[in-house]
Amino acid sequence: MLDVHQAVVSVQRAWAAGNQPGATLEAAGEAFAKTVGYRLYTVTQMLSGGLEVERIYTTNADVYSVGGRKPILPNAYTQRICGEMKPFLARTPAEFAPLFPDHETIVSLGLGSVMNLPVLFNGAVLGTVNLLDREGAYDERHVEQAMLIAQQIVPVLLARACKE
Numbered sequence: 020m021l022d023v024h025q026a027v028v029s030v031q032r033a034w035a036a037g038n039q040p041g042a043t044l045e046a047a048g049e050a051f052a053k054t055v056g057y058r059l060y061t062v063t064q065m066l067s068g069g070l071e072v073e074r075i076y077t078t079n080a081d082v083y084s085v086g087g088r089k090p091i092l093p094n095a096y097t098q099r100i101c102g103e104m105k106p107f108l109a110r111t112p113a114e115f116a117p118l119f120p121d122h123e124t125i126v127s128l129g130l131g132s133v134m135n136l137p138v139l140f141n142g143a144v145l146g147t148v149n150l151l152d153r154e155g156a157y158d159e160r161h162v163e164q165a166m167l168i169a170q171q172i173v174p175v176l177l178a179r180a181c182k183e
Contacts, residue, residue: 059078
């Protein structure tokens with residue numbers, strides 16, 4: 020296992036690479052894999068107006084493709100991520116099923132634990148890092164570590180927002 024501070028530095032080193040945003044998002048994926056683990060890793064970006072998110076990175080393009088969009092639904096998940104600007108953790112499908120319209124797809128992939136990490140800058144949620152694994156794989160200790168890594172993708176989301 021990689022120390023979380025070493026993981027953060029590895030993502031920061033990727034900022035200098037020319038093949039952005041891929042270099043940074045892939046470095047973050049490696050950092051997540053070596054610290055908290057995952058079976059599915061995606062990144063979504065808030066779209067202007069705040070009513071929708073767009074997937075900008077995925078490790079399973081067959082099911083969750085880049086460019087896929089989802090509406091932001093008014094529920095406890097959205098309040099946690101967008102209102103409180105705090106991570107969302109669900110250790111079992113029962114905890115996320117009422118909040119995620121795609122819960123059946125998630126479970127069909129053998130995923131039962133979810134960490135959604137808001138990426139924050141200047142008092143706003145730019146997007147989320149979404150890590151999924153087997154049921155019970157994550158706890159609060161994982162959330163804290165993963166948030167430190169997730170914040171390292173701020174430059175990717177800012178650069179994309181500037182192009183909108």
